[in-house]
Amino acid sequence: MSNTRGNAIVGQSGGPTCVINQSLVGVVEEFQKHEHIGRIFGMHHGVAGLVKEDLIDLTDIDQATLDAVAGTPSSALGSSRDKPDHAYCERIFEICRKHDIRYYFYIGGNDSADAARIVNEVARDAGYELRVFHIPKTIDNDLRVNDHTPGFGTAAKWVASAFMGDDLDNRSLPGVKINVIMGRNAGFLTAASVLARVREDCGPHLIYVPEVDFDESAFVASVARSITQFGRCVIAVSEGIHRTGEKPLANLLAEDAPVDSHGNKLLIGAALGTYLQKLIGDGVEGKLRVRSDTFGYLQRCFPGVVSAVDAREAREVGRIAARYAFTGDRDGSVVILRSNDDPYQSVYDLTDLSDVARDTKHLDLKYVTEGGDNIDDSFKKYVAPLAGELPKVGFLR
């Protein structure tokens, strides 16, 4: 049992998710059971705020506010894209020492875990007792050790719902429709679109993930085949797809992007969809209606479409980090493991920060169909319990 007095701090990092505030609230409400320890502060905009001593006192927030915030998408404390190096982490540590911070919680992805790891080392080298915890968060679902990460299930539910609707749309006015999905390095979220295939003829008819090298001519051939088979083609494409040995196509296209008067490249998320539209227009015979949408930020912040399992687990990883901190004596990253498949059950554990820091994991290639242009329905078994309940749809025949 830890008896260290002092203050605690919690921060949120990187792209928001719909359930990242659940984890924040999990930490705070668990802290409130151990208030004798000290105060708990929030970093305003993550480590960027912390090093400016821009803190928010969370100690006395009432449960009703906590519950309202927990159910709200995006990072209530504000987020940051800073990736602290060693010198940055030393500044973080100095601010922690100055404010007698003894418990450090950082909610984020692999980069956040790495920053937490460095802060931990700096504190240890200084002989300062600082308990450091990383709490997992990413819609990309690419943290090692974890079966899955908080935020993914809700994003998967949103993407699957979007494809269900878009497939119905495409069924009513047939053509080719490309939807570009978030996930630069890992194809989990793009693959989650398989959940939209509630009947055999439902889209997505093709799914492209960054784990498989992209080949333009094979792509055009697959689209043509789908049109022959279904009279239409709905396509899920990860924003991270790339040719063999090359940078992502989206990055290559960005190199040609217009530059503003300050010399900044315009970041155009939709360029990949447009490029693929042209490939189809050029390569597939016949008069086709070819459109693309890029789902964009809505995938990570749309309110009111939440996976109940995801929300519960996101709350729990926050609570568990705080319990380890305030009643145990280990540091680390909270991880979610799957203990049973049917019915779905998960358990939590604590692993070394270095186990989830830096490197990420990828979609298992066993889920990719032969030819590389689709995801097998067997992936549904993995993703369905995480996404939770999907909209019901009916058909005339």
Added chain:
Amino acid sequence: MSNTRGNAIVGQSGGPTCVINQSLVGVVEEFQKHEHIGRIFGMHHGVAGLVKEDLIDLTDIDQATLDAVAGTPSSALGSSRDKPDHAYCERIFEICRKHDIRYYFYIGGNDSADAARIVNEVARDAGYELRVFHIPKTIDNDLRVNDHTPGFGTAAKWVASAFMGDDLDNRSLPGVKINVIMGRNAGFLTAASVLARVREDCGPHLIYVPEVDFDESAFVASVARSITQFGRCVIAVSEGIHRTGEKPLANLLAEDAPVDSHGNKLLIGAALGTYLQKLIGDGVEGKLRVRSDTFGYLQRCFPGVVSAVDAREAREVGRIAARYAFTGDRDGSVVILRSNDDPYQSVYDLTDLSDVARDTKHLDLKYVTEGGDNIDDSFKKYVAPLAGELPKVGFLR
């Protein structure tokens, strides 16, 4: 009381909505109470299917299937973009005569009402008894006579929800965010984004509708002002914005779009957002994170986010058209009128087909703020009861 025996036909037209199947089911279930009349057929892909005699017999569909279809987005019968001229309408009439169709229901926007009007004339000129009904549908909300149209409330709820989430996202990682909203000619759906402003500092901070001429330099000045005031700027833009006396910017940009090998222009929905990004990058001082998303088809087909009022009214306009047909003796277009503001109440009426055909209505300029760069909160009173319940969000302070 109408006693005409014969068959009925129902079709769906134009871009889908999330509740257009409610109207279809409303017609069918009301018909099933008058089955002695004959059979009811659905047009497979609207008038395009009708003239090919591609019909679906809907007479014996059970209520469970009807209810499942009613709750499903997009046109269950399939839709069509055909805009029938007089000759086309004569072919429609000939097919109707061949199949002893005596009741003709067409669910769609102003073009659909116009086609129904012509079919009605052709039948009358031929001395053939054909009862013709137009049932309103459009997320654009631009049908004359109507206070609002089925499909709009749900799209408004979706757009408002999207802006609530995107504003939270932008709050956590501040910058400029542009979201391009459907509505070529009318700004109702773009204006519905005002519902996302649940606190004074919430976005959208600027709203641009096609009813106001767009001026690039004024736009840049407004964005700069918002950044000074809020440290960020979330912008709602209708896809139909245009300079004084010019075609929509999106159309001008499309003229420069790449052409595929068959000579078809690429239709790039995201080009307007990119253009506005560059305006800001060029015109606003300082290092800014400027992004744009184009909400695209999701606005009209995303399942599971439905306005209860909209769903109820969409069902009702279908039922009412059928009641007029099978128990009265008038033709026309069903319209929705608002009978009370607080609490919201609506009533239904039947108007001449020509009253809603062809011309559309626009957003009342009284809702546009001085300077033309925003929509006044007074618009909430109009749109809130149509959108129905929105997600609850909480803030730390």
